[in-house]
Amino acid sequence: MSPLLEVHDLGLSFDRSNALGPGMSGVSFTLEPGHVLGVVGESGSGKTSLARALVGLRPTRSGHIMLMGQRLPPDGTMSTDLRRQVQMVFQNPVASLDPRMTILQSLEEPLRVHRGDMDARQRLARAVDVLEMVGLPSATLAGYPHQFSGGQCQRIAIARALMVQPALLICDEVVSALDVSVQAQVLNLLMSLQRELGLAMVFISHDLAVVRHICDQVAVIYRGGLLEQGEAVALCAHPAHPYTRDLLAAVPGARVSAGRPAPLAPDQPNSGCAYRHRCELATQLCVERAPGLGSRMDLSPDRKVACHHPLVSGKPAGIVGQ
Amino acid sequence: MSATGPVLQVTGLQVSYGPVHRSTDAVRGLDFELYAGEVLAVVGESGSGKSQTALALLGLLGPGARRRGRMLLEGKSLDELDEAGWTRVRGRRIGLVSQDPGQALNPYLSIGKQMLEMLRWHQGLGGVKAREQAESMLRAVGLTDAPSVLGKYPHELSGGMQQRAVMALALLGEPVVLVADEPTTALDVTTQSQVLALIASLARQSGTAVLLITHDLAVVRGVADRVLVMYGGRVLEQGRTDELFAAAGHPYTAGLIACAPGLTSTPGSLLPSLQGQAPGAGDWPQGCPFHPRCPRRLEKCATSMPVLEQISTTHWRACFNPGSDL
Amino acid sequence: MSTTPVAVTHWRAALARLAENRAAMAAAVVLVLVCLAVLVGPWLVSATSQAVDWDQISTPPSLHNGHLLGTDANGRDLLARMLMGGRISLAVGLLATLVSVLIGVIYGATAGYLGGRVDQLMMRAVDVLYALPFLFLVILLTVYFGRHIMLIFLAIGAINWLDMSRIVRGQAMSLKRQEFVLAAQATGVSSAGILLRHILPNLTGIVVVYATLTVPQVILAESFLSFLGLGVQEPLTSWGSLISEGAREMENAPWMLVYPGLVLGLTLLCLNFLGDGLRDALDPMRDDRRDGT
Numbered sequence: 001m002s003p004l005l006e007v008h009d010l011g012l013s014f015d016r017s018n019a020l021g022p023g024m025s026g027v028s029f030t031l032e033p034g035h036v037l038g039v040v041g042e043s044g045s046g047k048t049s050l051a052r053a054l055v056g057l058r059p060t061r062s063g064h065i066m067l068m069g070q071r072l073p074p075d076g077t078m079s080t081d082l083r084r085q086v087q088m089v090f091q092n093p094v095a096s097l098d099p100r101m102t103i104l105q106s107l108e109e110p111l112r113v114h115r116g117d118m119d120a121r122q123r124l125a126r127a128v129d130v131l132e133m134v135g136l137p138s139a140t141l142a143g144y145p146h147q148f149s150g151g152q153c154q155r156i157a158i159a160r161a162l163m164v165q166p167a168l169l170i171c172d173e174v175v176s177a178l179d180v181s182v183q184a185q186v187l188n189l190l191m192s193l194q195r196e197l198g199l200a201m202v203f204i205s206h207d208l209a210v211v212r213h214i215c216d217q218v219a220v221i222y223r224g225g226l227l228e229q230g231e232a233v234a235l236c237a238h239p240a241h242p243y244t245r246d247l248l249a250a251v252p253g254a255r256v257s258a259g260r261p262a263p264l265a266p267d268q269p270n271s272g273c274a275y276r277h278r279c280e281l282a283t284q285l286c287v288e289r290a291p292g293l294g295s296r297m298d299l300s301p302d303r304k305v306a307c308h309h310p311l312v313s314g315k316p317a318g319i320v321g322q
Numbered sequence: 323m324s325a326t327g328p329v330l331q332v333t334g335l336q337v338s339y340g341p342v343h344r345s346t347d348a349v350r351g352l353d354f355e356l357y358a359g360e361v362l363a364v365v366g367e368s369g370s371g372k373s374q375t376a377l378a379l380l381g382l383l384g385p386g387a388r389r390r391g392r393m394l395l396e397g398k399s400l401d402e403l404d405e406a407g408w409t410r411v412r413g414r415r416i417g418l419v420s421q422d423p424g425q426a427l428n429p430y431l432s433i434g435k436q437m438l439e440m441l442r443w444h445q446g447l448g449g450v451k452a453r454e455q456a457e458s459m460l461r462a463v464g465l466t467d468a469p470s471v472l473g474k475y476p477h478e479l480s481g482g483m484q485q486r487a488v489m490a491l492a493l494l495g496e497p498v499v500l501v502a503d504e505p506t507t508a509l510d511v512t513t514q515s516q517v518l519a520l521i522a523s524l525a526r527q528s529g530t531a532v533l534l535i536t537h538d539l540a541v542v543r544g545v546a547d548r549v550l551v552m553y554g555g556r557v558l559e560q561g562r563t564d565e566l567f568a569a570a571g572h573p574y575t576a577g578l579i580a581c582a583p584g585l586t587s588t589p590g591s592l593l594p595s596l597q598g599q600a601p602g603a604g605d606w607p608q609g610c611p612f613h614p615r616c617p618r619r620l621e622k623c624a625t626s627m628p629v630l631e632q633i634s635t636t637h638w639r640a641c642f643n644p645g646s647d648l
Numbered sequence: 649m650s651t652t653p654v655a656v657t658h659w660r661a662a663l664a665r666l667a668e669n670r671a672a673m674a675a676a677v678v679l680v681l682v683c684l685a686v687l688v689g690p691w692l693v694s695a696t697s698q699a700v701d702w703d704q705i706s707t708p709p710s711l712h713n714g715h716l717l718g719t720d721a722n723g724r725d726l727l728a729r730m731l732m733g734g735r736i737s738l739a740v741g742l743l744a745t746l747v748s749v750l751i752g753v754i755y756g757a758t759a760g761y762l763g764g765r766v767d768q769l770m771m772r773a774v775d776v777l778y779a780l781p782f783l784f785l786v787i788l789l790t791v792y793f794g795r796h797i798m799l800i801f802l803a804i805g806a807i808n809w810l811d812m813s814r815i816v817r818g819q820a821m822s823l824k825r826q827e828f829v830l831a832a833q834a835t836g837v838s839s840a841g842i843l844l845r846h847i848l849p850n851l852t853g854i855v856v857v858y859a860t861l862t863v864p865q866v867i868l869a870e871s872f873l874s875f876l877g878l879g880v881q882e883p884l885t886s887w888g889s890l891i892s893e894g895a896r897e898m899e900n901a902p903w904m905l906v907y908p909g910l911v912l913g914l915t916l917l918c919l920n921f922l923g924d925g926l927r928d929a930l931d932p933m934r935d936d937r938r939d940g941t
Contacts, residue, residue: 042510043481055834083836096827100849106828109845113836149599150368160831179367180538181615184581184595191590206511213583214590233589250511252540253584258512 004068004168004200005031005054011062012049012224023049024224026063028293029217033167036194036201038211038218038232040247046224047204051172054202055088068167084114087161091173093153097145103156104141107131110163130159133196134189151182155189162193168200175210187214208244209251212236217302220244223274226293230303240296240305240312242279273308281309327397328355329498329531330379335391337374337383339604345388346604348374350555352391353630356499361525361532363542363563365578366552369603372535375552376503379533380418381408396498414444417492417530419521421504423484426491427476433460433487434472437494444495459490464520482513486520493524500525503535518545539578543567548636551575553600554611557630561637571639573618576646610642618643662853665929672925675918682915686734693728700724706901718903720893729885730908736886737912740800741867747805748866749859752812757847759813760820761839771817774810782807786873795881804869808862812855819854823847853930860923864916871912887912 007030012023024046031037041047052058053065056078065072068085072078087110090096097106107127111118118126128138134155145153154174161169171190175183191214194201205211211218212232220228220235220243228241239245242259249258259280272290276282285308296303296310335352338345349371356362366372377383379393381403393400395415403411412418420426428436437456441447447455453472460468463486476484485505492500502521506514518534522545525532534546542549542563549566551559551574559572570576580594587593598615601607607614613623620643628640666672693716700723701715709718709726717726759770786803793799823829823846832842871888873879875895880886887908894905 042512052830057830057834078836080836083834088831088834090827090831092827096831098828098832098846098850100852101845109832109837110835113841149602151599157831160835179600180540180578181367181581181596182599184583184593185597187583188592188595191592209583209585209587212585212589213587213593236585246512248585250515251585252538252543252582255585258515 002069003030004033004035005202006066007054007063008066009063010050010053010060010065012046012053012058013061014046014049014224023061024221027219027221027224027226028063029219029226029229031168031200031202031217033200034198035217036203036215038215039202039204039221040206040208040211040218041204041221042206044223045221047221048172050221051088051170051202051204054170055086056083080113084110084164085166086168086170087164087166088170088172089154089157089161089174092177093150093157093174094145094148096157097153097160099145101144102141103143103145106145106156107141107160107163110160114164126163127159130162131156133162133193134159149182150178151186154178154186158186158189158193162197165197166199168202169194171201171203173204173206176205176207183210190214207251208236208247220247225274225290226304226306227275228303228305228307229293230296231300234300235303238299240299240303240310241275241307242281242309242311243275245311246278273306283308326358329358329396330356330533331392331394332379333392333394335375335378335393336389337371337378338388339384339386347555347606348603349378350606352552352555352557354550354557354560356531356533358498358531359526359529360547361522361534361545363534363536363546363549364552365536365539365542365549367537367600369554369600369605370552371555371603372537372552373503374603376418376501376533376535379499379501380412380416381405413440413492413495413497415495415497415499417495417497417500419485419488419492419500419502419505422508423481423488424476426488427484429476432473432475433479437472437491440491440494455494456490459494460487462524463487463490463493464516465490480513481509482517485509485513485517489517489520489524493528493530496528497530499531499533501533501535504537505534506541507537514541521545539575540582551578554606555603556611556627557638557640558612559637559639559641560630561634561639565634565637570646571633571637571644572641573616573644573646574612577617580646610640618645662926662929666925669925669928671921672929675921675925678914678918679922682734682911682918683738686731686738689731690728690735693725693731699728706897708901709903709907717907718901720901720904721897726890726904726907729890730887730911733885733887733890733908734911736797736880736884737867737870737888738915740797740804740870740886741863744801744805744808744866744870745859745862747801748808748812748862749855750809751805752809753816753848753851753855755809756813756816757820757843757851760817761824761843761847763821763824767817771814774813778810782869786878790878795878797880797884800870800873800879804866807869808866812858812862815854815858816851819851820847823850857923857927857930860919860926864919864923867912867919868916 008028010027011025014023029037039047039050049058053060056072056076059076060074067082070082104127107130108123111123111126127141131138131140136152136155140156175186178186187210193199203211203215215232218230218232218235219226220241222243228235228244235244236248239248245256246258248254248256272288273286276286291306291308293304293306296305333353335349336347337349338347340346352375364372364375378389383389400411434456438452441452441455456472457468460471465471465483465486471487479487505521506517509517518541521532521534524530534542536542546563548561549563550557551572553574559566559570559575566575567579570579577596581596583593596615609624609626610628613619616623623642628642630638630640632638701719702723704715704719705723706721707715707719709716715725717730719725720729755770759767789799789803829842829846832846870879870886871891874886874888875892877892879888890908891905891912894908897904
């Protein structure tokens with residue numbers, strides 16, 4: 001089966017608002033149909049830029065993205081047909097719905113664009129069906145976004161994304177803005193929808209524990225670069241990159257501890273490894289040369305790490321005196 | 323817990339808004355005590371009333387707010403303070419670290435200027451002595467390159483560093499109580515744990531009492547000594563952190579603890595979750611505010627409000643049918 | 649929240665907020681009365697605005713002589729003239745505002761949404777137009793085309809759209825960054841579709857506010873023109889013309905200045921109060937939020 005999504009050596013120029021270095025460079029990954037890829041990163045990692053590039057909201061600077069065998073134009077546009085196959089759910093549920101439109105109107109919009117053959121009655125029927133899939137009653141259709149809670153709005157946003165039966169769903173921090181008790185509900189919903197509909201998903205989050213729970217593969221990005229990539233559970237059990245280990249340590253109740261934090265330094269010019277300013281394992285080599293992505297099949301068949309001193313079983317390897 | 327009595331004592335705190343016959347009750351009867359050197363976490367989701375509690379303690383409630391109950395700081399009442407009185411209390415006796423460090427810091431002044439201003443205002447210090455104190459405080463919050471940070475403007479620092487600077491500012495007045503309102507929510511995950519650890523260690527070292535307000539129960543483990551769980555403007559459960567995590571009596575607490583996937587969950591399995599969502603402030607049902615969502619609700623939960631009962635010396639709980647199904 | 653929400657639109661919530669603003673409500677009531685007066689009044693007043701009462705030239709206001717507010721130098725009843733003049737002033741106000749809103753909104757929304765070079769070009773054009781002296785233009789136009797009332801509409805409307813376009817452009821730019829617009833783009837809605845279905849409807853709030861605040865500006869502009877003698881021609885009259893006449897007769901017949909002046913001032917004041925009240929009431933993002941802490 002050919003991959004649904006192929007990202008090859010992708011480079012994105014940075015957002016005007018994101019002043020921390022280059023948007024993204026040299027990121028590659030593939031996604032098979034029906035699989036879930038987690039993209040883990042913090043602020044400034046470029047994950048939102050990546051999400052937008054995948055749905056054709058953002059031009060790319062270098063490399064390419066292939067969706068269902070078709071190459072996306074670098075200017076950030078996308079044919080309507082292709083847009084139907086990839087839909088996005090955003091971080092702020094209430095803001096992602098037009099406050100002036102009823103829920104029905106918001107849900108109908110994808111149908112108007114892609115299924116012009118449907119009449120009003122058919123659109124209504126489809127909206128009711130999809131709302132049921134996300135666990136909301138049909139009475140929701142008459143309301144306006146401001147009348148619903150964050151969790152309900154996110155369900156509506158998910159419903160909207162599913163109206164035209166896309167093959168790929170991009171989730172950009174979809175539970176971060178929700179109450180903790182509601183996050184689990186929405187995650188459960190996404191998991192069951194993904195299984196039922198055979199959706200492929202790119203799930204972007206800063207929470208490695210959530211990503212481990214719902215994703216097959218994980219890609220860890222930092223400041224626009226891919227640092228580690230591989231099967232989710234194995235990656236969390238045996239992280240190879242110090243940053244992955246630090247992300248794991250930040251999960252409450254984790255039994256890994258973060259490396260001794262490097263002295264906090266404000267932004268410095270980028271050369272060598274992007275993580276060297278925060279890494280306690282950084283050496284002169286890390287300053288001079290950015291590490292390329294290398295395989296670590298000893299940890300898991302698909303694992304790749306970009307590090308001069310990757311960890312071995314959670315311990316740093318190759319440092320003299322360590 | 324200190325033998326000298328609580329630093330902060332709150333009894334029967336109620337905060338409401340709007341006209342009396344149609345009032346929105348944000349906080350409906352809150353009691354707690356805070357002792358020197360300890361970290362008390364107030365955990366609640368949106369609408370629980372936790373932020374209103376923080377505002378009440380700092381005299382920052384909006385003009386339409388009605389407050390009842392008693393608040394005693396080191397034995398002295400805060401209830402009758404006017405704005406001038408509050409200005410003397412804030413910063414000097416009660417400090418605040420809030421969610422967005424970018425908003426707490428003046429973008430037009432360097433960190434150093436803001437700190438010196440605080441020192442001048444609260445301690446009448448100036449010149450070299452003030453500078454030394456500012457530097458030592460910056461080092462205490464983990465900004466080791468203190469002289470350099472003093473000269474920087476807020477936008478030149480990362481989020482984590484900004485929050486540390488805010489903490490340094492808050493502690494300059496040597497307050498007895500520090501209110502930290504969601505201090506790490508706007509920060510990166512990897513910085514969060516560092517900043518929380520910092521708060522805890524500062525508390526223990528300097529004897530400052532910390533009231534940590536957060537929506538995330540999971541992060542308070544390892545940081546807080548005691549936890550207060552709020553829902554519907556009331557306290558549902560209260561106790562030592564280890565006690566609560568080991569044996570949460572209240573279904574809500576148990577639910578909160580269970581529903582976050584840790585690193586040991588079975589991937590792909592359905593996460594334990596609480597159904598429904600927290601109602602907005604003031605939209606409370608009759609009886610126990612949690613009962614519509616509670617998997618263990620009984621008939622009487624819909625009509626009467628359970629009161630806080632003492633279960634052990636340090637553990638209180640308000641529930642007719644405690645236990646955990648999740 | 650119950651599972652059957654009533655469709656509480658923004659307008660209803662905003663109207664409720666507006667209703668609480670006493671100054672705005674009082675202003676609205678006064679405006680309605682003024683509108684009624686100028687619409688219906690001329691038929692109720694015994695004298696007409698043209699009729700010359702030869703016996704009562706330049707008489708002061710009195711309750712007995714049939715001229716409630718007095719007469720002017722030609723013996724015409726002031727009240728009747730004020731009511732007729734009000735029709736013109738308000739009509740010019742509303743129509744010119746409509747013109748300026750239409751041009752301003754379309755221009756500003758397009759510039760703001762498209763952004764980039766197109767926006768730069770369009771806004772520089774606005775800057776250039778801003779620099780043109782309004783009065784000069786109107787004088788030129790009047791000299792060329794004569795003092796036609798339509799001309800007044802167009803001239804005033806053509807100047808006022810500049811303000812509206814700037815405001816709308818700013819709002820459109822901030823709307824463009826909202827996630828619901830991104831969502832629509834990701835879904836594949838065309839630019840035109842987004843402008844029509846997402847941007848414009850979300851602009852109505854701010855447009856209503858500034859339109860209400862534009863009406864007094866326009867009425868004042870018309871009054872100013874009439875005061876200078878460039879406005880409406882006889883037999884038509886407007887509040888501005890009346891004030892102009894009144895200023896000339898100030899010493900002998902002060903009522904000719906006082907009453908039109910009062911009415912004009914009152915109307916402008918009420919429009920401003922209402923506009924301010926609308927701005928507060930329609931403050932976006934202030935609708936009941938369900939996830940406040």
